[in-house]
Amino acid sequence: MFDKVLVANRGEIAVRVMRACEELDVDTVAVYSDADKHGGHVRYADEAYNVGPARAADSYLDGDAILDVARTAGADAIHPGYGFLAENADFAARVEAEDGIAWVGPTSDAMARLGEKTHARRVMRDADVPIVPGTTEPVESAAEVTAFGDEHGYPVAIKAEGGGGGRGMKVVEDADEAEERFTAAKREGEAYFSNDSVYLERYLETPRHVEVQVLADGSGDVVHLGERDCSLQRRHQKVIEEGPSPALSDALREEIGEAARRGVAAADYTNAGTVEFLVEEDPGRDPAEPLGPDTPFYFLEVNTRIQVEHTVTEALTGIDIVKQQLRVAAGDGLSIGQADVDLDGHAIEFRINAENAANGFQPANEGRLETYDPPGGIGVRVDDALRAGDELVTDYDSMIAKLIVWGSDREECLARSRRALAEYDLDGVVTIVPFHRLMLEDDRFLAGLHTTKYLDEELDSDRVAEAQERWGTESAAADADExxxxxxxxxxxxxxxxxxxxxxxxxxxxxxxxxxxxxxxxxARSPKADEDGDDGEDVAVAAGGEAVEAEMQGTILSVEVAEGDEVAAGDVVCVLEAMKMENDVVAERGGVVASVHVAEGDSVDMGDVLVVLE
Structure with a gap:
């Protein structure tokens, strides 16, 4: 086993990895940005090193800085968690090339093979794993999109080669949308993954999202740990995950699990990963009659890392997936075989995000955890890194914690979840706890008949607003004193x-x-830092003019106007990526562009002036 592991991540996943290391008597090294210097993962680690400013590209995504710290600290392994560098095959290859430092994850070759979605589709097709009708080579023009739609029907999904979690995916409802959506998908692919290649799939109308957790030790032995149902999503981002799926019959469950093992073995995969599938739901199905073995299911993608919702599988199996990752990376192999996997009961994970579900799940821009008292009791687990009094760091994702609840069956798990969410005492930061409590009263979710489109297309927004008013907390601004x-x-x-x-x-x-x-x-902490290139002066706006400001922290994907352009109310002036979602920034009033203050690739904070109109 390793002596010292550097965890190249932050927040709750960094702490979760460090806890596994501590139980294995392995020392840990944290890395942190300027924004995270008081972070929970910094407090937990045995040693901690600063790797740069708040901007992720200059800190957590800076491979040179991460490797320099690993060498300085004497770490003999790097665990990337999820996000940031976790699925970066180039960085994994650099770690593999280092003497005395192991990469805790699949090999860089396997990551590259499965990270390119068209290649992954070919691998799965050759392994007799069902794939959604689509292209196995990148497409080069919008004309190919319309040709595909004419052949297979609309809607068509355009997906970025390196994408995942809905990033880099655009849905084309008819031929008129092809050009715009094709361009947007390529732009997102380049912005998120430095790869603008895209491919096509038939867009399923009533899909469930079911994924299988796998472990492989490189010797050909692949173990699957059952499935998780991640169908409750907003804008392709998961919010609640559970296992086993309430929709699958045992026969269908076995088919999907074996397909995952088959595909992973064909890909020569090592370490932990997740094989994701889309399963066609029957909207008229009786909840008491699960989907049978004839139900169509299709390979979606392989996540070549540990996932946020791995905790659901740990609750069902009692297997510590992070420890298995470390064992495999250290050359010790898996400590379990398929016969050792025994699924017990039911588990649900609730993502406790700092978001306002009643406002389109908009992330909080500020706040301090004046009160933070998570629930406890039998069957309740909380993975977090923040503590009462901590200020919210909004430079990265919105997750505060994960609440994982286990019960002997789904009914007990749901009842225990209601109790745990009611006990969760947070004050000072807006969260989606009210949304979760609403879902535990929602007939569709309780019946297990929801699909990935339920939240975006069917759930009554008034119910979400009422839940927020009934159970919600508001963000408390940071102390006004400088x-x-x-x-x-x-x-x-x-x-x-x-x-x-x-x-x-x-x-x-x-x-x-x-x-x-x-x-x-x-x-002073209050003013904008000089390192951002801002001189601290206010942007001048002529009488009757408008300063179009960023409503949240994010990255500029594109600027749609130039000085001198005329714009009308509602016109898009730029596109802002925030919390893994692409947001159009529009002008509230019409006018002429007097000045543009941002460029593609710039990082902006809430309130930053983007464009001035006169």
Whole structure:
């Protein structure tokens, strides 16, 4: 087993990996950005190193910085968690090339093969795994989209080669939408995955999302740990996951599990992964009659990493998936075989996101956990990293925690979930706990008849608003007093030790000794940091004009206007990516573009001026 593991991630998944390491008597190294210097994963780790500013591209996605820390700290393995560098085959290859540092995950070759969706589809097709009708080579024009639609029917899904979780996917309802959606899918693919290649699939009308957890040790032994049903999604992002699926018969469950094992074995896969499928639901089905073995199901993709919802499978099997990952990466192989897998009871995971479900699941822009008291009791697990008093970090994803509930059957699990969600005491930050409580009163969800389209197309938004009003909390703005911080940094053999002194309501302390060095330095937390390139001056707006501002933190995917252009009310001025979703930023009033303050690829904060109209 390893001596020291660097966890190249943040938040709850970093803490979850560190807990497994601690039980194996393995030391841990945390990496953190400037925004996360007080993060829970930093507090938990044995040692911690700063890897750059808040922007993910300059910190958690900086492979050079991560490797430098691994060498400095003497780590002999890197676990990427999920997100960030977890499915970056190039980074995995760099780790594999390092002497004395192991990559905790599938090989870079397997990641590259299965990360390209068209290649993955060919692998699965050759392994006799059903695939959705579609292309197995990238498409180059919108004309190919319309030709595919004419042959297979609409709607058609355009998907980015490197995509997942709905990112880089556009749905074409008819031929008139082909050009716009084709361009948008390619743009998202380039922005998210540095790969603008796209492919096509027939878009299923009533799909369920069912995925199978697999483990493989590289010797040809592949174990599957049952399925999870992730059909409750908003804009292709999962919010509640459960296992086993309430919709599958045992015969269909076995077919899907064996298809996953077959496909993974054909891909020469190692370590943990998830094979995702779409299963066609029968809208008129009696809930008491699960879907039988003749039900169509299709391969969707392979996630070459551990997933957010791996906890559901751990609750059902008692198997620590992270420990199995570490064993395989260390060359020890799996400690279990297929015969050792015994599914017991039912489990549900609720993502506790800092989002307002009544406002389109918009992420919170600020807040402090004035109260944070998670539930407990039999069958209840909470994976988190924040504690009461922590300020919300909004530079990354919106997840605060994961609530995992187990019961001897689905009914007990649902009842226990109602109790646990009612006990979850959070104040100061808006969350989707009210939405979860609503789902536990929702007839469609309780019957297990929901599909991936239920939340976006069928759920009455008034019910969500009522739930938010009944059970919700609001974001509490950070302390209005300016916080002056004096930070002393000491380095011993390259490892940073920091001492922070804070004073509220005081003016900034001037930096001693000029710039550079490791002496004390003062800065105010409230104003925008100078490193963002902002000089702190207000943007001038002429009388009657409009400053179009960012409503949330994110990255500019495209700028749709230029200085001198005329725009009308409702026109899109730029496209902002936030929380894995593409958002059109529109002008509230018409006018002429006086100035443009952002460019493609820029990171922006809430309230930043994007475009000025006059």
């Amino acid at each position: 916080v002056t911080e004096r930070q002393f940094t000491v380095e011993v053999n390259g490892k940073r030790f920091e001492v922070d002194l804070e004073e509220r309501g005081a003016p900034p302390i001037g930096a001693a000794g000029g710039s550079g060095g490791s002496g004390g330095r003062g800065r």
